[in-house]
Structure formats: C-alpha cells, structure tokens
Amino acid sequence: MAIDRPCGTFDRDYAQDMAIVRTRLQWGLLAAGLAFLFTLPIYSSNHIIHLFNYIGITLIAVQGLNILTGYTGLLNLGQAAFMAAGAYTSGILTAKFGVSFWVALPCSAIVAGLLGLVFGLPSLRIKGFYLAMSTLAAQFIIISAIVNVRPDLTGGWSSLIVPVPKIGDFAFNNQFRMFYLIMPIALLVTFFAKNLVRTGAGRAFVAIRDNDLAAEVMGINIYRYKLLAFFICTVFAGIAGSLWAHWMRAIEPSIFGLHNSVWLLGMVIVGGMGSISGAVFGTIFIRVLDEVAKALVPVISLVFPALSGNISAALSPIFFSIVIVLFVILEPRGLAHRWQILKISYRLNPFAY
Amino acid sequence: MEAALQYVATGLMVGGIYALVALGIVLIYKATGVFNFAIGNMMMVGAFVCWSFMVQFGLEPWLSLALAIGVGALLGWLVNQLTMRPLIGQPVLAPVMVTLALAYFFDGLAILIWGGSIRNFPDFLPGERIHLGPATISSNLMWAFLIAILVFGILVLFFQKSRTGLAMRATAESHLVARARGINVERIFGITWAISAAMATLCGVFLATRMGLEITISMVGLKAFPAVIFGGMESVLGAMVGGLTVGLLENLAGGFISTWFMEVTPYIVLLLVLIIRPQGLFGEKRIERI
Numbered sequence: 001m002a003i004d005r006p007c008g009t010f011d012r013d014y015a016q017d018m019a020i021v022r023t024r025l026q027w028g029l030l031a032a033g034l035a036f037l038f039t040l041p042i043y044s045s046n047h048i049i050h051l052f053n054y055i056g057i058t059l060i061a062v063q064g065l066n067i068l069t070g071y072t073g074l075l076n077l078g079q080a081a082f083m084a085a086g087a088y089t090s091g092i093l094t095a096k097f098g099v100s101f102w103v104a105l106p107c108s109a110i111v112a113g114l115l116g117l118v119f120g121l122p123s124l125r126i127k128g129f130y131l132a133m134s135t136l137a138a139q140f141i142i143i144s145a146i147v148n149v150r151p152d153l154t155g156g157w158s159s160l161i162v163p164v165p166k167i168g169d170f171a172f173n174n175q176f177r178m179f180y181l182i183m184p185i186a187l188l189v190t191f192f193a194k195n196l197v198r199t200g201a202g203r204a205f206v207a208i209r210d211n212d213l214a215a216e217v218m219g220i221n222i223y224r225y226k227l228l229a230f231f232i233c234t235v236f237a238g239i240a241g242s243l244w245a246h247w248m249r250a251i252e253p254s255i256f257g258l259h260n261s262v263w264l265l266g267m268v269i270v271g272g273m274g275s276i277s278g279a280v281f282g283t284i285f286i287r288v289l290d291e292v293a294k295a296l297v298p299v300i301s302l303v304f305p306a307l308s309g310n311i312s313a314a315l316s317p318i319f320f321s322i323v324i325v326l327f328v329i330l331e332p333r334g335l336a337h338r339w340q341i342l343k344i345s346y347r348l349n350p351f352a353y
Numbered sequence: 354m355e356a357a358l359q360y361v362a363t364g365l366m367v368g369g370i371y372a373l374v375a376l377g378i379v380l381i382y383k384a385t386g387v388f389n390f391a392i393g394n395m396m397m398v399g400a401f402v403c404w405s406f407m408v409q410f411g412l413e414p415w416l417s418l419a420l421a422i423g424v425g426a427l428l429g430w431l432v433n434q435l436t437m438r439p440l441i442g443q444p445v446l447a448p449v450m451v452t453l454a455l456a457y458f459f460d461g462l463a464i465l466i467w468g469g470s471i472r473n474f475p476d477f478l479p480g481e482r483i484h485l486g487p488a489t490i491s492s493n494l495m496w497a498f499l500i501a502i503l504v505f506g507i508l509v510l511f512f513q514k515s516r517t518g519l520a521m522r523a524t525a526e527s528h529l530v531a532r533a534r535g536i537n538v539e540r541i542f543g544i545t546w547a548i549s550a551a552m553a554t555l556c557g558v559f560l561a562t563r564m565g566l567e568i569t570i571s572m573v574g575l576k577a578f579p580a581v582i583f584g585g586m587e588s589v590l591g592a593m594v595g596g597l598t599v600g601l602l603e604n605l606a607g608g609f610i611s612t613w614f615m616e617v618t619p620y621i622v623l624l625l626v627l628i629i630r631p632q633g634l635f636g637e638k639r640i641e642r643i
Contacts, residue, residue: 122628140620317458317464320457
C-alpha cells in the first residue's frame with residue numbers, strides 16, 4: 001500500500017516495515033490523542049464520560065465481532081448473549097462467591113470463549129447465513145439458560161446486583177474512575193486486534209473469508225482457525241460483558257437481547273468489515289447516532305404532539321435501521337473506506353492522481 | 354396419555370402457523386436467495402393494519418382482513434423494490450443485514466404509529482372450542498391450521514398450473530436461464546415478496562386473535578427459522594413438515610420437561626439439524642465448486 005504513504009516515507013529496515021506507528025507525526029498524534037483521552041475526565045461532564053465508557057465497552061465486543069465477521073467472514077448473531085455469559089460469570093463470581101473482580105474478569109472471558117467454541121462447532125460444516133442461524137440459536141439458548149437454569153444465582157429476569165471493582169482501597173465507584181478501567185482495556189483490545197490480523201492467524205482468517213476451499217488447499221487448517229476466530233470473538237465479548245456488569249452494577253437478561261447483537265453487527269458494517277479502525281468508527285458513529293436520536297425526541301414531540309408517547313422508543317430503531325440499509329446499499333465498505341479515500345486525497349494533494 | 358394427546362393436538366395446530374410463516378420464508382429464499390429475517394415483523398405490522406381497519410375504521414372483519422392482506426402485499430413489494438433490488442449480486446451478509454435492519458425498522462414504525470401497549474384483537478373467527486376425544490382445541494387455532502393447509506394447497510396448485518407460478522419455479526432454478534427464456538426475473542422477485550408478505554399478514558392476524566396484539570408477536574417469526582432449516586431451505590413441503598414438527602416438539606417438550614424448555618426446544622432442534630444434516634430434511638445438498 002505504497003499509495004497511502006506520503007512522499008519521502010520509505011522503509012529502510014524490517015522493523016520500519018512492520019511498525020504500526022511509522023512517522024514522527026504519527027507518534028506525535030498518538031501521544032496527543034492518548035493525552036487528550038486520558039485527561040478527558042478533568043474537563044468534561046459526567047454525561048460525556050458515561051458515553052465514552054459506553055463506547056469503550058461496546059468497542060471491545062465490536063472488535064471481537066469484527067475479527068469473526070469482518071476478517072473470517074463468519075456471521076455471529078449472538079454476540080450480545082456471549083456478553084451476557086461474561087457479565088453473569090463475573091457478576092455471580094463477585095456477588096455470590098466474593099471473588100475479586102481481577103480474577104472474575106479473566107474467568108468471564110474464558111467462560112464466554114468456551115461457549116463460543118461450543119456454538120462455533122456447527123461452523124465446521126456450514127457457513128453463510130446457516131451460521132447466522134446457529135448463532136441465533138446461541139442467542140436464545142444462552143439467555144434462556146441464564147434466566148431459567150439457576151434463577152437463585154442469576155436472579156432470573158430481575159436484575160443481579162454486582163459489587164464495585166477495587167484495587168486495595170481504591171474503588172471504581174463512579175463514571176470517571178470506571179473510565180480509567182474501561183479505556184485502557186478497550187485500547188489494549190484494539191491494539192491486540194490490530195496486531196492479530198497481521199500475524200499468520202490473521203492472514204489465515206482473511207484467506208478463509210475470501211475462499212475457504214482455496215484456503216484449505218493452501219494448507220490452512222480451516223477448522224482450527226474458524227474455531228480460533230470464534231474463541232477470540234467471544235473472549236472479547238466476555239471481557240466486554242464483565243466490564244458492563246461492573247460498570248452498570250446491575251445486570252438483567254433483557255439488555256443482552258437479540259436487538260443488541262444486531263446493533264453490534266450493525267457497528268461492524270457501518271465501520272467497514274475487516275478494518276480495525278473501522279470498528280472504532282462504527283462504534284462511535286452508531287452510539288453517537290443513538291445519542292442524537294435521544295436528543296431529537298423532545299424536538300419531534302413538539303412538532304407531532306400526537307406521537308409524543310412513542311417517539312422515544314421508536315426513534316433509535318428507525319434511525320439505526322435506515323443508516324444500516326443506506327450503508328449496505330451505498331457504501332458497503334463502510335466508514336473505514338471513506339477514511340482511506342480521505343487520507344489518500346490529502347496525501348496526494350495538490351496532485352490529482 | 355390424555356395430556357399427551359392435548360400436547361400433540363395443540364402442537365400440530367400451532368405448528369400450522371409456524372408452517373405458514375416458514376412457507377413465506379421459503380418462497381422468498383427459493384426465488385431470490387434472500388433469507389427474510391424480517392418476516393415476523395412484517396407479520397406484526399400486517400396484524401396492526403388489520404386491527405386499524407377493524408377497530409379504528411370499524412370495517413367488517415373479513416373485509417379488513419382482505420384489505421390488510423392487500424396492504425401487506427404492497428409492503429412486501431415495496432421492500433423488494435427499495436431495499437432488495439439494489440443488493441442483487443452482493444455477498445450473503447448484505448441482504449441478511451438489511452432484513453435484520455428492516456425488522457427493527459418495522460418495530461420502530463409500529464411503536465411510532467400504534468404504541469407499545471397490548472391491544473385486544475376482536476375474535477372474529479366463528480366457532481367454539483373443539484373437542485377431539487379428550488383433547489380440546491381453541492377454534493382460532495383450528496381455523497389457522499385449516500387455512501394454513503388451504504394456503505399450502507393453493508400454492509401447490511399455483512406452482513403447478515399457473516404461468517406465474519411456473520415462472521417463479523424457473524426463477525428459483527436459475528436466474529440466468531429464466532431470464533434467457535424471457536421471464537421478467539425482477540417482476541417475479543416483486544411478486545414473490547408480495548405473496549410472502551401477504552401470507553405473513555394472514556399469520557399475524559391469526560396470532561393476534563390468539564395471543565392479543567403486541568409488538569412482540571414478531572418473536573413468533575423467529576420460531577419459524579428452525580422450521581425452515583429443519584425442512585430444508587428450498588422445499589415447500591419441507592416448510593410444512595418443519596413447521597408442524599417444530600410446533601409438536603415444542604409443545605411436547607413444554608408439557609413433559611418444563612415450560613422454559615419450550616422456548617429453547619426449537620433452537621436446540623435447529624442446532625442439531627445444522628450439525629447433523631445442514632441441508633434439512635428435503636433440502637438440496639449443494640456441491641461447491643471453486
């Protein structure tokens with residue numbers, strides 16, 4: 001991809017070729033961006049930080065889904081249920097058995113990952129939207145199991161109260177403190193995903209997506225890599241779920257419904273499948289769109305007073321679905337592709353080629 | 354034993370409704386290769402439209418049912434024209450995502466227009482509870498079952514005898530060949546979506562008379578997916594058999610194991626079918642060539 005490098009930027013050795021951050025300008029921007037992000041709680045309101053936390057947690061689940069759906073080409077309509085598995089593992093371990101959050105977090109990642117392996121098994125024989133069916137089954141079976149198998153532990157349909165995570169005496173008990181817990185994990189996950197897709201495994205994923213038969217002929221063990229993709233995807237979901245549980249401090253099954261899985265998939269689509277930065281764009285875009293929809297509710301109820309009672313529930317699904325349909329029809333490669341175009345046109349400026 | 358008979362009877366009747374929804378999915382899949390995840394929501398919108406005609410405009414029940422089916426068909430045709438036609442030739446994820454998004458669009462639309470509360474749907478179907486030996490069946494379930502069978506029969510005749518039906522079968526076989534034989538494939542797509550949506554409306558109305566009218570009746574559409582997979586994606590007969598089987602298994606599991614098991618049984622069946630025989634009972638096994 002020489003074309004998206006500015007004039008005069010060459011690779012002189014292997015390390016330079018492999019670097020994610022290449023130029024001094026990029027290092028500067030990265031440092032400034034990180035500094036801005038981590039000082040954000042100092043000069044912004046509770047509401048903004050709440051939104052950032054929400055985006056951060058969602059981003060973790062979306063990065064997982066992006067690896068599975070965007071890179072490996074396997075559909076997953078049950079990501080929210082895997083999040084629920086993580087959330088409830090973490091919630092039950094900390095609330096009922098008094099385990100520390102720092103132990104519960106990896107446990108929930110592993111539980112979600114193992115469930116992902118189980119429900120990923122049909123992917124050995126099927127693909128396309130048949131797989132969408134098997135993950136849809138996962139969605140309903142996992143949620144139903146959470147509600148019904150041990151209601152004494154999970155609280156059934158009502159909510160499970162989850163304790164505050166702590167380091168020593170320092171409790172992550174408000175939005176600002178949770179921000180410093182969620183953001184580093186979200187960044188680490190994004191960095192991990194960015195690196196993963198450059199490794200052999202990442203390339204195997206892309207080969208399976210582009211043509212699984214050809215990939216198999218080239219000696220890629222497609223079953224192993226499909227299951228690996230499922231595992232990574234659901235491990236991320238488990239982490240996101242665990243953070244969600246400790247962020248909201250009360251979880252109930254209804255927030256991990258099918259609609260949430262579809263939203264997560266929508267974020268992958270809007271951002272651009274198979275792009276790490278795309279997942280970031282998509283998550284931010286959809287969450288901000290949701291905020292806009294919420295902000296528009298009073299305005300629209302002024303214009304159409306007859307509908308006022310229903311607008312708040314109706315507006316965000318309508319906005320979301322219209323955006324998804326428009327993106328799939330008009331820009332199937334998503335925001336990441338637009339971003340590439342923008343970058344290239346900037347770098348080629350003032351020459352038009 | 355009596356309880357078992359009751360479960361079997363109810364299961365078969367409910368299965369009739371699933372079968373009708375499954376048929377709507379299979380029709381579209383056969384002709385256009387798109388799996389319509391929004392069918393449950395189209396069903397729900399159709400039922401609300403019928404309710405509006407019946408209660409808000411005070412029309413005759415059967416007239417409003419006919420009008421609602423017309424509106425449903427128009428809706429299906431519009432969905433095809435506006436969202437599916439631009440996607441012809443796109444990878445499988447694109448139509449899947451669009452029908453999922455449409456499902457949320459219809460949900461939002463229904464909340465906006467009719468609100469989220471549960472409505473009483475007037476029970477316009479004549480007849481009392483029917484006693485079948487020791488088992489009792491409510492009359493609207495019986496009606497739904499009979500009409501499902503009737504629609505199935507009409508469809509089979511339609512596919513065998515009518516020109517449009519034959520053209521639809523040809524389109525299902527191969528778009529290219531159908532087009533080469535002078536069939537307007539895009540028109541067939543539109544007709545298929547219209548028929549499917551009309552059938553969905555019919556199901557929606559039956560469900561609403563049985564369980565009351567609410568946004569969440571679209572969830573029944575999700576039960577039809579296991580039925581479709583079980584019977585085989587390409588098979589009309591499979592949709593029928595699959596629908597009845599899922600209804601039956603669901604009610605037997607609900608009766609003999611536990612009530613919550615009833616909700617997940619269709620999906621466990623779905624998973625097993627996908628692992629053991631992905632093409633379903635009557636589906637075609639696809640041989641892939643590079």
